[in-house]
Amino acid sequence: MNRTVEQPSRGVSLLLRQTYEHHTLGLLTALRRRWLLIGAIIAAAAAVSAGVSLLLSDKYTAEALVQVELGRPGPQPSAQAGTATLEGSVIVESEARVLRSAFIAQRVAQDLGLERDAAFAPRPSMLSRLWSYWVSRREVIETGTSAERIARELSRNLKVTNDARAYLISVAYTSGDPDRSARIANAFVDAYMRNRLEIGVASAERTSAWLQEQVTATRASLDEAEAAIERFRQRTGTVEGSAGAPNLAQQELRDATTRLGTAVQNRLAAEARLARARDAFAAGSVPSAQDLAGAPVIQRLLEAVETANRDLQTVSATGPRHPGYLTAKASLEGVQERLRREIEQAIGNLEGDRRTALQEEALLAAQVETLKKSVIEAMGHETQLQGLQAGAAAIRERLKLLNDSFAQAVALAGMRSSTTQAIMPAQPDTVPSGPNRAFIVGLSVLAASGAGLCAAIMLERHSTGFRSPGDLVEDTGTRCLGMLPKIHRRSTAGERRMFDEAIGLVGASLGWSRTSPTPQILLVASAVPGEGKSLLCGALANALTERGLRVLLIDGNADADPPDDRPDLGSVVLGDVSMFLSACPAAGQTVLRGRVAGSRCDLYATPAFARFIDLAREAFDLVLIEAPPVLLFQEAVTLAHHADATLLAARWKRTPREVVLTALQRLQDQTVRVRGIVLTEVDLKDHRRDRIIDQCTLYGRYRQLFETRAAVSPLQRETCPRLDAKAS
Numbered sequence: 001m002n003r004t005v006e007q008p009s010r011g012v013s014l015l016l017r018q019t020y021e022h023h024t025l026g027l028l029t030a031l032r033r034r035w036l037l038i039g040a041i042i043a044a045a046a047a048v049s050a051g052v053s054l055l056l057s058d059k060y061t062a063e064a065l066v067q068v069e070l071g072r073p074g075p076q077p078s079a080q081a082g083t084a085t086l087e088g089s090v091i092v093e094s095e096a097r098v099l100r101s102a103f104i105a106q107r108v109a110q111d112l113g114l115e116r117d118a119a120f121a122p123r124p125s126m127l128s129r130l131w132s133y134w135v136s137r138r139e140v141i142e143t144g145t146s147a148e149r150i151a152r153e154l155s156r157n158l159k160v161t162n163d164a165r166a167y168l169i170s171v172a173y174t175s176g177d178p179d180r181s182a183r184i185a186n187a188f189v190d191a192y193m194r195n196r197l198e199i200g201v202a203s204a205e206r207t208s209a210w211l212q213e214q215v216t217a218t219r220a221s222l223d224e225a226e227a228a229i230e231r232f233r234q235r236t237g238t239v240e241g242s243a244g245a246p247n248l249a250q251q252e253l254r255d256a257t258t259r260l261g262t263a264v265q266n267r268l269a270a271e272a273r274l275a276r277a278r279d280a281f282a283a284g285s286v287p288s289a290q291d292l293a294g295a296p297v298i299q300r301l302l303e304a305v306e307t308a309n310r311d312l313q314t315v316s317a318t319g320p321r322h323p324g325y326l327t328a329k330a331s332l333e334g335v336q337e338r339l340r341r342e343i344e345q346a347i348g349n350l351e352g353d354r355r356t357a358l359q360e361e362a363l364l365a366a367q368v369e370t371l372k373k374s375v376i377e378a379m380g381h382e383t384q385l386q387g388l389q390a391g392a393a394a395i396r397e398r399l400k401l402l403n404d405s406f407a408q409a410v411a412l413a414g415m416r417s418s419t420t421q422a423i424m425p426a427q428p429d430t431v432p433s434g435p436n437r438a439f440i441v442g443l444s445v446l447a448a449s450g451a452g453l454c455a456a457i458m459l460e461r462h463s464t465g466f467r468s469p470g471d472l473v474e475d476t477g478t479r480c481l482g483m484l485p486k487i488h489r490r491s492t493a494g495e496r497r498m499f500d501e502a503i504g505l506v507g508a509s510l511g512w513s514r515t516s517p518t519p520q521i522l523l524v525a526s527a528v529p530g531e532g533k534s535l536l537c538g539a540l541a542n543a544l545t546e547r548g549l550r551v552l553l554i555d556g557n558a559d560a561d562p563p564d565d566r567p568d569l570g571s572v573v574l575g576d577v578s579m580f581l582s583a584c585p586a587a588g589q590t591v592l593r594g595r596v597a598g599s600r601c602d603l604y605a606t607p608a609f610a611r612f613i614d615l616a617r618e619a620f621d622l623v624l625i626e627a628p629p630v631l632l633f634q635e636a637v638t639l640a641h642h643a644d645a646t647l648l649a650a651r652w653k654r655t656p657r658e659v660v661l662t663a664l665q666r667l668q669d670q671t672v673r674v675r676g677i678v679l680t681e682v683d684l685k686d687h688r689r690d691r692i693i694d695q696c697t698l699y700g701r702y703r704q705l706f707e708t709r710a711a712v713s714p715l716q717r718e719t720c721p722r723l724d725a726k727a728s
Contacts, residue, residue: 041455045448049441058432062181063172064189065424066099068092088167095420096162096169099192105151105158107191108184114150119180158188171426178428185426193420211406218399225392232388236381249378253371260364267357274350281343298346301339308332465653466660468692472650472677475657476664481676482506483652483696484536486683494707498699501706503539505695506678510645517544517622519644519675521613525627525636526649527663532680533649537626545589549621552584556594556627556635566593570603573612581619590620604638613642630663637670645675652682 068091098104114120159172173185277287312328319325466472469480482505485498511518524540526533534557541553554569569592572580584590603609616623625643627636640646646667650660660677667674684700699706 039452041452042445042448045444045451046441049444052440056435056437057176059174059176059435060178060181060429060431061172061174061433062178062185062426062429063170064185064422064426066095066169066171066189066192066420067423068095068167068169068420092162092167092169095192096160098196099160099169099171099188100155100158102151102155104188104191104195105154106147107195108154108187109147109150111191112184112187114154115147119175119177120150120153154184168423173426174433178430182426182428186422189422189425193422196420208406211402215399215402215406218395218402222392222395222399225388225395229385229388229392232381232385236385249371249375253368253375256364256368256371260361260368263357263361263364267354267361270350270354270357274347274354277343277347277350281347287343287346298339298342301335301342304335305332305339308335464656464658466650466655466657466679467653467687467690468694469679470692470694472679476661476677478648478664478674479509479676481509481647481678483679483682483694484532484539485696485699486681492707493710494703497706497710498703499539500543502695502699503536503543506536507540507543509676510647512544517549520617520621521623521625521643521645523625523627523636523640523643523646524649525630525640525646525663525667527631527655527659528629529632531629531649531651531655533626536647536649536678536680537624541589541622541624544622545587548587550584550587550619551589552616552620552623553589553591554594554623554625555591556625556639566591568592569594573603573606573608577612577615581615584619604635604642610642630666631659637667637672640667640670640672646672648674648677649680650677652679653686654681 068088109115154173157174159174160169161172162169171185171188173181173188175181175184280287308328308331312325312332315322315324315328466475469483472478472480482502484502484506485495487495487499491499507513507517510522522540524533524537534555537553537555541551544551555566567580572592613623625639627639630636630648648660648663648667664674682696684696684703687696688700
């Protein structure tokens, strides 16, 4: 068990190399195993394509060439406007589109009378025949022909091409008769030439007449627009001013707005003076001379108050009852009373000034509003006048353009911007143009090869798991201890007998064919959940129990199940182990569920658990531990160090090989040696399709033998009844 632990980087590189080699070998194996499928697909495709190519009739193509000559219009009067010139490639492409149109195809069908041609007679499809058979009251199969249907068939077999660097148009038609191909190709050219001539004459006449009508109507519209402008001027009195210069109403509005601003400032100043005077008077002081507009009476009264105060101070020493003091005091009070009345009068004057300013502001505001309405109305009239003038100018410009176009249309009525001619009519060609049978066969073989290769790879990729012990040993380098057939509650007695025999072979591979099984402590693990290790553990325990051995089964996955009556591993390990061992039956099976109160990893790594394993080794013939998944939980590695051997379970053809390789690599990194791998859940019907000779192949081949033996000696037990439902 002493092995050197490799570094993580080396382990990762080894895993990547193994994965790459696995994919490469898997691809080569798929090619080796599926070569019959590839060959069959190629042979079938080659045969089908050859048969189809032989059934296809020969096709003949006739080609005619049309040349487009771009002519230059003659000299025009200098008063006429020049016309836009199109590029030659654009003109040629336009003519080619006309040749490909459905209208030309319909004219060809009418000119050649193809409705009476047997080659264009309708051929009812199989669906149409079936429909007409079941619906007898409705005639579905058409007995006659229609121009639209024949035109669609002509367009489907017609090919019109043109080169942007040359003024040539190729008209090619393909059919089963060379004479018919040439005749139809020439008919397309003739119909195109005749249609082009008719369109040119009709277009010139229509253009001239339409332009004449437009000129007359536009001239009448211009007269009406000018009359409307004159009527509007007379009704509103609006005269156009110079661009950007304000009119009289706008100037008056500007002056009134300026005066209104001045009145607002005067009113605000009067209100401010009145407010300051009132505040000063209410506080018992005298307003400033600036607020009172320099009233001289108030200034003199202020001086008289100062004089009376000095006189009162002078006689204040004589006492309050002295006649001089009383006279001075009466004089001071009289002067103060007169000052108060004067201040009140001055404040009243300020109030009058404020009202006057308000009245002036209101008058100016009303005047501004009136002027604004006048300006807005004048601007509206001016805008309407400008709109009428703009409309008249547009009509005048349109009339000028129509006059120029009419003169140009009259001048070019007998001229054409381009001329076309058929420079080479179509001739019957006796050499078939198709189909290319060699190309069809080669393409079919190539496509069949690719399809066969993809089918082989997909079939191989679909099965990512191990299908046989040989695949398992080749990819993992680990022994395959056995293959367990898939069973369930509805399995027959023979199938259960096969399963018991497979369990016996697994036990024999482990060395249990002797009296005392070795290894004595066995760990059963899996890479991921759902690998069938619960069924494997239960079946191994039952097989040894039937031999009269004493087996201890520790279910490490029981923490995910609801509580049951099985003893708890944590309670046993941390409690009285001797009492538990003495209470166990002398023969049979004892099951412990691995539910613990704390961290289960801590319990498995404690000395108490190690002592429990040592005592269990002495008390039981076999200790079977079902570990949690290796790739999901660390407990599997911890339990593996307590076991004598480790067994890995993997589902047949379901568990990906990379997952099993990763689990093995993780166990090897932790110095855990895996004794072998058991393939579980083998579907015998699916296994029979792989054509592999192994243990389960013989089970499927001799199924009747197991059924017979099971009927002769029926089993007295059900294979792992408690763990069967859990595994399924």
